Amino acid sequence: MPLLDGQDGQDGQDGRGGQDGQGPTPVLPVPPARSEGIDRRRFLTVLGATSAAVATTSGCTEPAEKLIPFLVPIEDQTPGIATYYATTCRECSAGCGLHVRVREGRAVKIEGNPENPINRGKLCARGQAGLQGLYNPDRVRTPMAKQANGTFAPIPWDAAIAAVAAKLTGVAGNRVWFVTGHETGSFDRLVTQFLGGVGSTNRVSFEPFGHEALRRATREVFGIEAVPVYDFAAAKYVLSFGADFLETFGSPVEQTRGFADGRAARTGTRARYVHIEPRMGMTGMSADEWVAPNSGTEGQVALAIAHLIVEDGLVKNGPPASALRGLLGRYEPEDVAERSGVSEEIIERLAKEFVAGPSLAIAGGMGAQHANAAFTAAAVHILNYVAGNVNRTVKFDAEATFPGLGYAALSGLTKAITDGTVDVLFVHGANPVHGTPGTAFGDALGSAKFRVSFARFWDETAMSADLILPDSDPLEQWNDSEPRAGMHLLQQPVMSNVFDTKQTGDVLLGVAQKLGGTAARRLPAASWETYLKDAWHGVQRTVGVAGAFEDFWNESLRAGGVYRRARTRPVGLAASATRITETPIASAEDGLTAIVYPSPVFHDGRGANRPWLQELPDPVSKITWSTWVEIHPDTAGRLGISQGDHVEVKSASGSITVPAYVYHGVRRDVVAVPLGQGHTAFGRFAENVGANAYRLLGATPTAFGGVDHYVPVSLAATGVHERLASTEGSARQMGRGIAQAVTVGQLAAGETGEPESHEASPLPENIEKLLEEVQQEHYDDYNAHAPYAGDHPRWGLAIDLSRCTGCSACVTACYSENNIPQVGVDQVRRGREMSWIRIERYFEGGDDDRPLEARFLPMMCQQCGNAPCEPVCPVFASYHTPDGLNGQVYNRCVGTRYCANNCPYKVRYFNWFDSSNPADTTYAWPEPLHLLLNPDVTVRSKGVMEKCTFCVQRIRGKQHDARMRGTPLKDGEIQTACQQTCPADAIVFGDLNDRNSRVSRLAALETGYHVLDGLNTRPGVTYLRKVRNVVEA
């Protein structure tokens, strides 16, 4: 076995020295406040020594390892016991709380913070992959200065800070610009004060998909500049106008939970969801009905529905709407049907359904990213208004969120650089060279006289900088944020810096001190941490918590922040609401429009350097490590393009060449390309993977100051073909009944759905008795040797397909928990991906007879009671444990692969290469990525079969805890990694032999079924059929 640091956890002491003996504040109990951690040099020294294995004679045959104790023990960390620190996720700006598991001084797993009301303990795939940002091998490891020959050379921090101060001295304030990402806390204030200190107001907050259209629409319709907050759980009818609210729009984890709660209601009615967009994305796939209007006409459909509601008086005692009559009069359903391609019957039916109960119409996401987006969003606001949803299911924060955010400001900067009026440019938390339309920003950047980047990675913008002052990772940072009114969230360092990086807050304070004068007077704080704490004295007053500040601070750190019910303000119709106008979207000659959408896993591209995310199949196409263009089969046929053919997608702004993915979920006149790839820098995992679809977009801002993501294109096959690196076996179920569904109508009629479509295998007459005997033998053996107080569980899962949205957070959580290696694009093509849990995605219909329907099914080892893998293992590596698992003993496995051949679920994965060996070319964890390995789980080596074990390390860990404290395990105490992170709460783990456990109760529901039940495998995983709220024909 290769000896990695990850496995080294067993050795106990591979920690690091600590100077002051105090770590960051853990979740429990409350320790004294933290002061600074150990310095980096010592950490690295110890780190290096830990991984060194020296040949001495201590062991019988193998080389010895070293045990390196903490120089000074960290107060709240014991070797072998995980400490959890509360902080906040910064992978997007939703503000999900984190509990980071730290072992021996290093972060090994990220989980959600149950106390944070935004995510309530859940996380998405991007949040899970935050660890790969922290330990990314392509981080900027030390300050770098560009040399005359264009290369970078390291520079000490003092010199770097002095260089910045020198450049700022004597420069007119208005020639200094500062770009940041979306910041809502103390750092935002610090940057503004810093700029003020040097006499500048040139602050650009840049966040791709910055809700420009939505904010403009809210101002026009309700007179305030704000982004609405949607109450999904309260709505029984959801109508989304292109908003991908389960993927990237708004606060996806929070919205997923609300959505799933509304859909999977055990009592009362199940919510119905209709998605209106030319493309069916991951969010649209969860819809009960997909309506595909002409590109850019969603707003017209919304107003036609509103028209019917007002004219037909569908809402009794509705809000006053007479002022809107003039506007709505222009949107007769008949006319709109012609312009949008959505039939009058559908519009009328949607109107009736919409007002039948608590409902919610959503604008945002891709529906709010085209030239006509401000109109679309305004129309949806009006629809919500006339239906009486405003201030009920649609609310607005008391304070403006997302102030000044937008592409227009960045576009202004591009112009200023081109005009030669930018002397010093700071870029923090953004990568505009890659992530802005066209090439305008990148082309202009060279004209800025001195460019300072605070990039954490070697991204495209950093490569163009003169000086890189690497920021610390969010997991190494002090910071705070207020993503919405009343939610004061804290970030604390969960471990000491991996590299010689510095928090930008400290850098700016240092530069201000060097500059002296106004800047130094305005920013007197000794350190960023002090600055933050000073600000939190104010927070304490705002939230009205009495007592000593230190107590308030420590309690806030422990909880991850201070959570107050977000204050909302009631809004009414503004006069300008009646004056909204349309901006027609551009169309191409041959009528093809490309929708350039944010990838659910990479967003605008910031996640592309995380191998977990690269290897994560796209929820829609199931393609990994690539960019593709989605084309309707008819369009593909017309153009002579088949799946995998390379296609040149050409717009007025640029062109990219990507393989074709033939997909029923786009209109015939629409193609779709995901963003996020095509990096020319950004490290080994991102560079030269896929294509950058931003190049197709025009650099001119839309009328509302955003980016137009709908662009006319032409397609041309290049004659090159590639086999897509897809993890999809077949897109269709072919009668196998794998992902089953039932309609509400069938349920009401007492039917439970599709019966098994193939004959069950014939059974020997006495099979039940035989199986019982075998199980009893297991139990007897178990009880003989391990008297767990007469407790013999059978571990099982219940998975509710009505809740599953296909988001794939569970997949990344599993990679993180179980040390699963990524295998890369070539091996994925050969079907050798290692994902112990995968999301199967099947299509139904899509032809003229049946509308397209998608179903998701998380597939992991089913822990069969009568497992086909067990009897074929010649070495007893695959065997049945007394607690009902299919055990897999890695050190026993000799790699015959018989088990995988005999597994009907394809859930066993073989290590074809030595991806755990640092000397091997397939090594999956190049330094320091290996630091994220979970010390509780063996890192498998070449020739070994591996698979899901229901996180047996977590089961054993909790059993140890229960035994040590002397009380039995409680239901729900053990959580598998997939269950722990599932934003929709679709996965429930527990003991099937305990009739009162949550999993038993769910598994007994009438919608429960086992996949491939006819094979008599007796799975421990019960799926609950997806309940579809469709209109019965």
Next chain:
Amino acid sequence: MPNLRGPLALAITTLGTGSLLVLSACLNSNAQEAVPTRTADNFVAPATVDTAGLPGPVQPVFYRHDVHAGQYKMDCRYCHFAAETSMHAGIPSIRPTCMGCHTVIGTDNPEVERLREAASNDQPVEWVKVHRLPPFVHFPHMRHVKGAGITCQTCHGPVQEMARVYQYSSLKMGWCLDCHKKNKQTTDCTACHY
């Protein structure tokens, strides 16, 4: 080597080299029955002259378990602080555990001088691992020490009489299972292998 007994002392005299010595120590796995868990009240750790002949790996600091645990009867858990709570027993930190006493005791000892030097240079001591457990085995110290009340010596041997610690038991699976079977404890593979 007057303090080394039985087959080991024999091994030392007959074989003489470090690596083979440890091999012999590994084979000496059935001696656990007779392991003394306490030494006589008047036990005095012998002066060692020929350290090259001692079993076990050479450590960066010649730490004497026989002096600390034997002669001065310090509890194992004073230094191995996590044995009752964690999977791992824990290795003490120089500050405060070692230097807590050695700022006043044994300050003229050259090995203590090495410790003090390491402490003042902020360098942790890089101990060579003695007990080899393969990485695919997960051994919970707390379940054995606190849960089952098994003495440290049962597996680690008479550490309180070892001038330099060596691996006393084989730590091979059969050795684990012998004890588990005898005491009617679990023999399920996934109890330890995952």
